[in-house]
Structure formats: structure tokens, C-alpha cells
Amino acid sequence: NKAQAWSALFSEPMSDLVKRYTSSVFFDKRLWAADIQGSLAHAEMLHAQGILAAQDLADIERGMAQIKSEIEAGQFEWQLDLEDVHLNIEARLTALVGLAGKRLHTGRSRNDQVATDVRLWLRGEIDELLLLLKALQTALVDVAEKNAETILPGFTHLQVAQPVAFGHHLLAYVEMFARDAERLIDARRRVNRLPLGAAALAGTSYPLDRERVARTLGMEGVCQNSLDAVSDRDFAIEFTAAASLVMVHISRLSEELILWMSQSFGFIDIADRFCTGSSIMPQKKNPDVPELARGKTGRVVGHLMGLITLMKGQPLAYNKDNQEDKEPLFDTVDTLKDTLRIFAEMAGGITVKPEAMERAALKGYATATDLADYLVKKGLAFRDAHEIVAHAVKTAIASGVDLSQLPLQELQKFDARIGDDVFEVLSLRGSLNARNILGGTAPAQVRSQVARHRARLI
Ligand code: ARG
Numbered sequence: 001n002k003a004q005a006w007s008a009l010f011s012e013p014m015s016d017l018v019k020r021y022t023s024s025v026f027f028d029k030r031l032w033a034a035d036i037q038g039s040l041a042h043a044e045m046l047h048a049q050g051i052l053a054a055q056d057l058a059d060i061e062r063g064m065a066q067i068k069s070e071i072e073a074g075q076f077e078w079q080l081d082l083e084d085v086h087l088n089i090e091a092r093l094t095a096l097v098g099l100a101g102k103r104l105h106t107g108r109s110r111n112d113q114v115a116t117d118v119r120l121w122l123r124g125e126i127d128e129l130l131l132l133l134k135a136l137q138t139a140l141v142d143v144a145e146k147n148a149e150t151i152l153p154g155f156t157h158l159q160v161a162q163p164v165a166f167g168h169h170l171l172a173y174v175e176m177f178a179r180d181a182e183r184l185i186d187a188r189r190r191v192n193r194l195p196l197g198a199a200a201l202a203g204t205s206y207p208l209d210r211e212r213v214a215r216t217l218g219m220e221g222v223c224q225n226s227l228d229a230v231s232d233r234d235f236a237i238e239f240t241a242a243a244s245l246v247m248v249h250i251s252r253l254s255e256e257l258i259l260w261m262s263q264s265f266g267f268i269d270i271a272d273r274f275c276t277g278s279s280i281m282p283q284k285k286n287p288d289v290p291e292l293a294r295g296k297t298g299r300v301v302g303h304l305m306g307l308i309t310l311m312k313g314q315p316l317a318y319n320k321d322n323q324e325d326k327e328p329l330f331d332t333v334d335t336l337k338d339t340l341r342i343f344a345e346m347a348g349g350i351t352v353k354p355e356a357m358e359r360a361a362l363k364g365y366a367t368a369t370d371l372a373d374y375l376v377k378k379g380l381a382f383r384d385a386h387e388i389v390a391h392a393v394k395t396a397i398a399s400g401v402d403l404s405q406l407p408l409q410e411l412q413k414f415d416a417r418i419g420d421d422v423f424e425v426l427s428l429r430g431s432l433n434a435r436n437i438l439g440g441t442a443p444a445q446v447r448s449q450v451a452r453h454r455a456r457l458i
Contacts, residue, residue: 019081019083022083022320023080024083024085024323025078025079025080025082025084025085026080027326027330028084028114028323028326029078030085030330031085031114031117031118032071034116034121034124035085035086035089035117036064036067036068038113038120038196038217039060039064039089040061041196041213043056045212045213045216046103046106046206049206049207049208051107051208052100052106055100056099056100059097060100062097063093064093066096067089067093085117087110090104090105106206107197107199107206107208109198109199111199111200111317111318112195112197112198112199112200112226115195115232116194116217118325118329119191119219119235120217122191122235122329123188125337126184126239127188129243129336129337130184130185134181134457136177136344136347137178137181137453138344139344140170140173140177140347141453141454142347142348143170143348143352144167144168145167146167147165147166147167147170148167148447149165149167149443150165150167150352150354150357151163151164151165151166151357152165152169152357152361153364153366154366159364160363160365160366161364161366162366162367162369162370162431163361163367163428163432163441164441165442165443166352166354167446171449171450171453174453176249177246177249180245180249183242184239187235187238187239187242190238191235191239192219193219193222194210194213194219194221194222194223195222195230196208197210197213197222198223198226198227198229199226200317201226201227201231201316203226210222227317230318231317231318231319233307233310233311233322234311236307237304237308237311239332240300240304240307240328240329241304243336244297244301244303246340247296247297247300248301250293250294250297250340253343254291254293254294257290258291258294261287266356267352267353267356267357269350269351270289270349270351271350274287274289274346275287275288289343293342296339300335300336303332304332307325310325361428362402362428363402365403366431367426367430368389368403369431370430370431370434371392371422371425371426372385372388373385374418374422375389375415375417375418378415378417379417380415380417391414392406392414395410402426403426404423404426408420408422
């Protein structure tokens with residue numbers, strides 16, 4: 001029983017309410033594999049340093065193997081009385097192997113133990129997230145490749161601006177997710193440092209070999225200040241910030257998918273298996289997945305706010321506040337993993353409707369800039385050309401036609417230098433092809449970006 005965990009000092013048991021309030025085992029049991037991994041590395045080092053007998057190490061290893069299989073089989077009895085994952089596992093170890101179990105905690109505190117566990121766990125999750133981000137990028141590149149020539153109205157202020165290739169538009173998201181991956185890789189370097197050896201806050205008098213434990217655990221180094229080691233949660237905040245950006249990018253994409261699927265746009269359809277119906281309106285098919293993803297973005301950003309606020313008033317070193325880091329972190333990871341998985345699948349279930357996209361592009365005088373550029377090539381200054389084209393657009397609006405539908409003689413009234421070659425310039429396709437510059441929307445550029453991403457995403 002847990003009253004004993006703190007010793008004889010306590011004269012009465014903890015109240016039930018406080019027990020429930022302070023215990024974390026029902027969520028932090030999720031760290032069990034990291035906890036065992038960290039303990040084994042610590043025990044192995046204790047032995048190598050002559051602090052733990054060979055027999056004790058063997059007992060600990062045997063006990064931990066047993067505990068691992070009990071947990072995996074769902075037979076481990078997690079006890080609220082034992083507060084958290086660390087005390088639960090240690091108590092079971094001692095029940096299984098006796099004295100060796102009681103020796104495991106030599107030179108260690110739960111403060112450096114929990115910081116180590118969270119880091120080990122998060123490192124593994126980051127690696128999974130990187131794979132999922134890659135899969136999503138690949139799925140988007142696949143759709144982009146098929147749509148290098150598909151014309152979409154590009155918007156600014158949600159007003160038709162210039163035609164862009166649908167593939168080009170999707171590759172913008174691939175860039176965002178690529179930066180997200182870079183951020184996660186960078187954050188991982190700071191996650192992957194070892195707190196063990198900091199003990200409660202001041203380090204320990206045992207001759208521990210911290211570098212050895214770091215190597216065993218595949219960590220990139222040890223935390224260099226014991227106070228910082230046990231109290232730093234920057235790594236979690238930083239991760240959640242990177243995760244928030246992933247969700248913000250997902251949310252922007254979601255907003256577009258929702259708009260594009262609405263009847264007013266009608267640019268795409270999303271496969272039925274990603275949509276839901278209505279219990280009252282029989283005609284409805286709703287894009288629930290992107291809507292939910294947009295909503296869950298608020299949840300992850302909320303976790304970022306929670307974690308950063310958790311840290312702001314904490315004096316050095318460890319405070320129990322830090323126990324509150326886990327649920328937001330766990331939920332962030334779960335939300336991100338589910339969302340990335342479903343989006344990678346959904347990307348393949350998008351049907352593109354090129355005629356609708358093109359019709360919409362034709363409605364907004366999307367090639368007006370091309371006409372201005374054309375006049376500049378004929379010798380006009382850009383500002384003058386801009387003004388002339390504004391007049392032409394005004395006339396076209398009055399007649400309810402596109403610029404390309406005005407007859408040549410009509411166009412020549414705006415500037416005599418306009419010739420027959422203007423109609424290629426005024427076409428959506430001509431406009432697209434003209435932007436053949438690095439990073440531009442011309443199909444040739446889209447294809448070369450697709451190739452670049454493919455090489456990067458192997
Ligand atoms: N469950 C605790 C946490 O999550 C473990 C560390 C507790 N340390 C302590 N001194 N109470 O932070």
C-alpha cells in the first residue's frame with residue numbers, strides 16, 4: 001500500500017479524494033514500455049559501475065520480462081493506490097523478485113524517471129508521425145501528378161485571381177507538410193536527451209555513467225543541468241507547437257475541400273466512405289472528415305496553450321504540475337496520427353471535376369493580368385497596361401462575356417497594338433503555360449516539382 005511509499009513519516013493514510021486527484025496511473029500507464037526500457041538501461045549501468053550485483057541485475061531483467069508479458073496480455077493489475085506507472089511497475093517488480101526490485105531505484109528519482117519516460121515515448125511517436133506525414137505527402141503528390149494540367153481558378157481574397165494548375169495547388173500543401181516534418185525532426189533532437197542521473201533535482205552521489213545510459217537508450221546526449229533535466233518540458237511544448245502547425249495546415253486543406261465539395265463550387269467529390277448523410281435530409285452527403293479535422297485543430301492548439309501555460313509559473317525544479325503534461329501530449333499524438341492516416345487515405349478518394357473548375361476560372365477574368373503583360377511586351381509601361389485592361393474588363397462585364405470572347409476589333413479599340421496572337425494569351429491554358437518559372441504553375445514546372453518530391457519522399 002502506498003502510504004508506505006512515503007514512509008513512516010505519515011501518520012494517516014491519504015484521503016480517497018486526494019488519491020484520485022493525485023494519481024496518474026490511468027493515463028500514464030501508457031508509458032509502461034518506456035518505463036521498463038529506462039529502468040533496464042539504468043540497472044545495467046548500475047551493475048557496470050559496481051553498484052548493483054550481477055544477481056540483482058538478472059533478477060530485475062527477469063522480473064521486467066515477466067511484467068512486460070503481463071501488461072501485453074492485459075493481466076497486469078494497475079493500482080490507483082500506487083499513484084503512477086512508475087510506482088506500479090516498481091511494486092510489481094519487488095513482488096516478483098524481492099530485494100533486487102527495491103535496489104532498482106538507487107541513484108534515481110521519479111523526477112528524472114518520468115522525464116526520461118516521456119522523452120523516450122515521444123521520440124517513438126515522432127518517428128511514427130514522420131512516416132504518416134510522408135504517406136500523406138505521397139498521396140497528395142499522386143493526385144498532383146494526375147492534375148498537372150487541370151485548370152483551377154486561383155483565388156486571392158477568395159475572388160478569382162489567376163488560373164493555377166490543381167496539381168500546383170496541392171503541391172503547396174506538400175510544401176507545408178514537408179516543413180512540418182523538418183520541424184518535427186528538429187524537435188526530436190531536443191527530445192532525445194537523457195535526464196536520468198539528475199535524480200530528484202541535484203544529481204546523485206553514486207558514480208553513475210550517464211553517457212552509457214544515453215547510449216543504451218539511443219539518446220543523443222545527456223541533459224547537462226540536473227535542475228533543468230527534471231523540470232524542462234520545452235520539448236513537449238515544442239512538439240505540440242509543431243503538431244499544431246500540422247493541424248493548422250490540415251485545417252486549411254479541410255476548409256478548401258469543404259468549399260470545393262459544396263454545390264456552389266462543385267470542384268471535387270469525396271468518396272462516400274469518407275462522408276456521412278443526414279438523418280432528415282435524404283439528399284445530403286456531408287464532408288464530415290475534413291470538418292472534424294478542422295474542429296480537432298482547435299483541440300490541438302488548445303493543448304499547446306495548456307502546456308505552455310502549465311510551465312509559465314513554475315519555480316525550479318520539479319513540481320507536480322508537470323504531471324499535467326501527459327494527457328495533452330497523448331491526445332495531441334492520437335489526434336495527429338488519426339488525422340494524418342485518414343487524410344492520406346482520403347486524398348486517393350477525391351474525384352476531380354475539371355470542367356467545373358475551368359468554368360469557374362472563366363467566370364472571373366482570370367487572364368486579365370496576362371493581357372496587361374501582353375501589352376507590356378508590345379511596349380507599354382505596366383501601369384498604363386493595367387489601366388487599359390481595367391477598361392477592357394469593364395466592357396466585357398457590361399456585355400456579360402469573357403475577355404477572350406470580345407472580337408479583335410473591339411479589343412483593338414483599347415490599344416491598336418493588340419493582334420491576333422492575343423487569344424492564346426487570353427486563354428486559361430495560355431495563361432497557365434506562360435508561368436513557366438521556378439515555383440510557378442506551368443504544367444512543366446508542376447511536373448518537375450512532382451519529380452523533386454518523389455525523389456525526396458522515397
Ligand atoms: N507521476 C509523476 C509525473 O507525472 C511522476 C513524478 C512524480 N514525482 C514526484 N516527486 N511526485 O510527473
